[in-house]
Amino acid sequence: MALQVGIVGLPNVGKSTIFNALTESGIPAENYPFCTIDPNMGIVAVPDIRLDKISSIVKTQKTIPAAIEFVDIAGLVRGASKGEGLGNQFLSHIRNVDAIIQVVRCFEDDNITHVEGSIDPLRDIEVIETELLIRDIDSVEKRIQKTSKKAKSGDKEAKAELTVLEKILPLMNDGMLARNIQLEKEQCELVKPLSLLTMKPVLYVTNVDEKEIASEDRSDFAKQVFEMAEAQNNKAIRLCGYIEMEISGMEAEDREMFLAEYNLSEPGLNKLIRSAYELLGLETYFTAGEKEVRAWTIKNGFTAPEAAGVIHSDFQRGFIKAEIYHYNELIKYGSEPKLKEAGKIRQEGKNYTVIDGDIIFFKFNV
Numbered sequence: 001m002a003l004q005v006g007i008v009g010l011p012n013v014g015k016s017t018i019f020n021a022l023t024e025s026g027i028p029a030e031n032y033p034f035c036t037i038d039p040n041m042g043i044v045a046v047p048d049i050r051l052d053k054i055s056s057i058v059k060t061q062k063t064i065p066a067a068i069e070f071v072d073i074a075g076l077v078r079g080a081s082k083g084e085g086l087g088n089q090f091l092s093h094i095r096n097v098d099a100i101i102q103v104v105r106c107f108e109d110d111n112i113t114h115v116e117g118s119i120d121p122l123r124d125i126e127v128i129e130t131e132l133l134i135r136d137i138d139s140v141e142k143r144i145q146k147t148s149k150k151a152k153s154g155d156k157e158a159k160a161e162l163t164v165l166e167k168i169l170p171l172m173n174d175g176m177l178a179r180n181i182q183l184e185k186e187q188c189e190l191v192k193p194l195s196l197l198t199m200k201p202v203l204y205v206t207n208v209d210e211k212e213i214a215s216e217d218r219s220d221f222a223k224q225v226f227e228m229a230e231a232q233n234n235k236a237i238r239l240c241g242y243i244e245m246e247i248s249g250m251e252a253e254d255r256e257m258f259l260a261e262y263n264l265s266e267p268g269l270n271k272l273i274r275s276a277y278e279l280l281g282l283e284t285y286f287t288a289g290e291k292e293v294r295a296w297t298i299k300n301g302f303t304a305p306e307a308a309g310v311i312h313s314d315f316q317r318g319f320i321k322a323e324i325y326h327y328n329e330l331i332k333y334g335s336e337p338k339l340k341e342a343g344k345i346r347q348e349g350k351n352y353t354v355i356d357g358d359i360i361f362f363k364f365n366v
Helices: 015-023 049-058 084-095 121-152 156-173 185-194 220-231 241-248 252-261 268-279 304-311 313-317 327-333 336-341
Strands: 004-008 040-045 067-072 099-105 202-207 235-239 282-288 293-299 319-326 346-348 358-364
Touching: 004 015, 004 084, 015 040, 015 067, 015 241, 015 268, 049 282, 049 293, 049 327, 067 268, 099 121, 099 268, 121 156, 121 185, 121 220, 156 185, 202 220, 202 268, 220 235, 235 241, 235 268, 241 252, 241 268, 293 304, 304 313, 304 319, 304 358, 313 319, 313 358, 319 327, 327 336, 327 358
Parallel strands: 004 067, 004 099, 099 202, 202 235, 282 358
Antiparallel strands: 040 067, 282 293, 319 346, 319 358
16 A cells, blocks of 8 residues: 655654665755755665564565655744745645654754754744644635535535535634544545545654653653654654664664663654554555565455555456465464464455455455
8 A cells, every 4th residue: 555654843853864864865964954855765664573474484485664755844934824934845845745754853962953043843833733733623614615606506526515615614723633523424525535644643752862762751741742742642652764874774682782772672763664554544464475574554344355555456356265374373372383283364355344454365356
């Protein structure tokens, strides 16, 4: 599934540093606004220890992980929705992503300028979200003008859409983000084509310094973000962009020693990637054979035919049945032959809902 996560934030908060570490692409990460103008894109493997364990049991020739595409979007500034700092161009890049990671600066450093003049994570978040909301209000107002004409002519779909738009506009004008407005599923589908920026799910990443990341205690800056995220039913994580950048260029052995120095069990980027995966409502199933073991990305709740369609549309169109066992069962029994002996390989049909960690062999006929 081609899914994108956009990394946003004010200039000089560490977005490009974190993106560099994610993709090891070496794009510029300099200390001045608008270092990033065009969006940089990179496909990143989703860390999943299950994949290696399956491969070791099956003794496959090739192992292919699931992946997510990250997009480093240039720093937004106050007034971006009105075109400040090339804002119109940058906001259009955000419209194309499926979810947003907002990097928030939570460290002091006199050598790195802050576009707002001081460190205040909640203010920074508000600046970004206000600019996104202003752009959304403009989009809704324009859509209302267009839809009103169709609705007056008696178009039922236009009338239904207009009702929803007229419901959300005053709430947005009062400062409510689109994702916080209570809508029925059918109403959400009606506004979905607008790709509202504040409708997209958000993960807040608190970018902290080396001293804080080595401690379990959060700074007051980080605490503010975590408390705000929790109050809004959102999620926040903590990492140090500088350390992640250092780790990304190390050999495995050196990386382990470096992590140990900071009391870290794994790179913070692993947590970031997994959190982005969860943010998009994704899960993983596997196909496993001697030639290839592969992780496949699907939406939560996909049926077996829909999961098959991720491999190829012919698999979904000609779906007959699926032979399924779970990763936990493979670990318990140690091999596919032993699973068969124990009667743990099931035959499932079109109505089966795939579970994260299922290992599947599809049978189809086109």
